[in-house]
Amino acid sequence: MKPLLGLTAGLLFFCGHAAADCLTRGTGDMGIVIERAAGSLQVVDTTAHKALFRVEGLGDLSHASAVYSRDGRYAYIFGRDGGVTKVDILCGKIVTRVVQAGNSIGGAISQDGQLIAVSNYEPGGVKIFSAQDLSLIADIPATGIIDRDGKQKGSKTVGLVDAPGQRFAVSLYDSGEAWVIEMKNPTAPKIQRYTQIGALPYDALVTPDGRYYISGLFGQDGLSLLDLWHPETPPRIILQGYGRGEQMLPVYKMPHLEGWAMAGNRAFLPAVGHHEVLVVRQDDWVETGRVKVHGQPVFVMARPDGRQVWVNFAFPDNDTIQVIDTESLVVVKTLKTGKGALHMEFSPRGEEVWISVRDKDEVQVYDTDSMELMYKLPVDKPSGIFFTSRAHKTGL
Amino acid sequence: MKRKAPTATLILAITVMSGTVSAEISPVRQAEIIHLLRHDCGSCHGMRLEGGLGPALVAKRFTDWNIDQLALTILYGRPGTPMPPWRPFLTDGEAYWLATRLKEGIQP
Structure with a gap:
């Protein structure tokens, strides 16, 4: 009996996806990870912590970003070479691509x-x-x-x-x-x-x-x-003259102002040429503090609840991630991920953060409370990570 | 008015050259430098060196540049632009080697 049951289940499974090998599920716990060197991406499941599809042929993704359709089904990927690719993440296929x-x-x-x-x-x-x-x-x-x-x-x-x-x-x-x-x-x-x-x-x-x-x-x-x-x-x-009187340090990678690291009414922003995160009060845009960090910040990203800010750094400090407690403005954790920690993305409600580690060819998933490494996914030279929760956020 | 590549610091170029003519760069180190070029220079210049916020680093752009000017730009950066000095990470000899490769045209 058992093999027959298995066969029936298998047939049912196959029928469910037969049309175009597409998944029948919601996309709210899905996302994509850019493989910058290969010009491909992986579609990932953020609940199961696994890859669902690999999509190739997206051109030069050495710098890439993405937005989502509001139904959360399609990702639009913007590549370095002027390519725009619309990807159906339920089917793992390119729908349209223009250069x-x-x-x-x-x-x-x-x-x-x-x-x-x-x-x-x-x-x-x-x-x-x-x-x-x-x-x-x-x-x-x-x-x-x-x-x-x-x-x-x-x-x-x-x-x-x-x-x-x-x-x-x-x-x-x-x-x-x-x-x-x-x-x-x-x-x-x-x-x-x-x-x-x-x-x-x-x-x-x-x-x-x-x-x-x-x-x-x-x-x-x-x-x-x-x-x-x-x-x-x-x-x-x-924030005029935030670095006044200080020597401007060389910047080996430009910071990225993606999203908005807000905690209460304070915003956290990367300084340029100074190894600091600037803290600014949103009501009158006055600087209220600075946090000395490990290097030139690239991404300064708040956990969705605003309690923590996670920071990655430009070369030669891109093997490090620091976590700032937004209440005390103290760096509470310094993680060594391996070289090329290029991007971070929080799960929609922030219990986890996914970090691309380029030179290890892996994405590391951390629990944001314990700040412990929980999972690793093999990804070829990963860079940007984009979850579908962006679909409903202005500016993302 | 075609703007020329920087020439103001030729004396430094001589220093660079004299220190590097005989420099040997191991194949392992060469691979490291190419990795740096591709991934870290690539942050601004594009991983395929076809440009980004920084200009493309392709041979046809360097017809007016000599290797000394390229090596100096790598080592000391280009003031007034985001190009930083890479001297903390590259020896004179390594910069000269990389400049030679760029002038020849390289597709990392």
Whole structure:
């Protein structure tokens, strides 16, 4: 009897997925991990801590990011080579892929989930596509600049995020601008351009409520703050001169302002050229503290409950992760993960954090209370980790 | 107006050269440097060296550059840009070796 039962169960299982070998399940505990060298990704199950699919053929993912459709089924992956790939994570397959620029840095999905925007380095600008089939809807070239080789080109665009009101916000690295692009009428984008927001904005973020757009500046100590509730008021510099009187240290990897590390009404931000995490009060944007850390912070990410902030670091300190207790502002744990701890992603409610460790070809999963290593998944040169819980968060 | 590669510190270049002409770099160390190029220089220049926030590091871009200028840029960085000095991690000889590879064109 037993073999027959097994066979029946097997048939049932097979029938359930037969159509296209697709899974029949919710996606809320799923995610993707980028394999940066192979140009592939793994679809993962965050409950079972295992890989479900490997998807290949996504081009150059040496820098990659992703957003999700609001149904949590499709991931849009933005590669270094200008590729945008729509992946069905239930089927582990590429749905559509376009190479829309020579070199790009990231993307965003609109408030209504219908538009995908991509920020490009080469040629500099923003392109906006249909989330359905990745057909081009709008092409917005960046401000022209003369580069160091004397060539005329468009400014690089960075820090592209979605904002309420069917808007996108983006910063222009070379020309020091921030643009807000309103897409209520997709055939006629309305662009509000803010110039002289600060020197060399390298990345940006939007607060989870979608109100404030903040650009990190490489060219000066400080960040540029735009209040999207009041687009009539130009951006202003906050945390001006946070490194005053200190020698600026070399930066071997630019920090990433992904998401928003909030704990209560305080935000945690990476300093640039200083081995510190800045603590700022959100109501008046005044610095209230600094935490000395192990190296140049790259990602400063709050556990979803805001009790801890986890920090990874630029080369040569990228073998280390530090955990800051947000109440006492003390580093409570220093983890040695192995070289190339490139990215962290919390489970939706924060009991675990997944960490990519490039040079070990593995993702390490830590319990965030005990800060103990719980699981390891083999992944080829892992970098970005993106869980579907991002689907419903502004700015992610 | 084509902007030239940096030339202000040629004297330093001579120092670099003289210290490195006979330097031997073991195959193991060469592999480490290529790994560094691919993954850490690659943070800005792209893992395939086709550019990112930093410019592409491909041979055709270096036609106006000599190896000394490249080696100096690696060692001392480029002030006013995000390019940091890699001197803490590379000897003069290693920078010179890497500059030679970049000038020749390398696909790590």
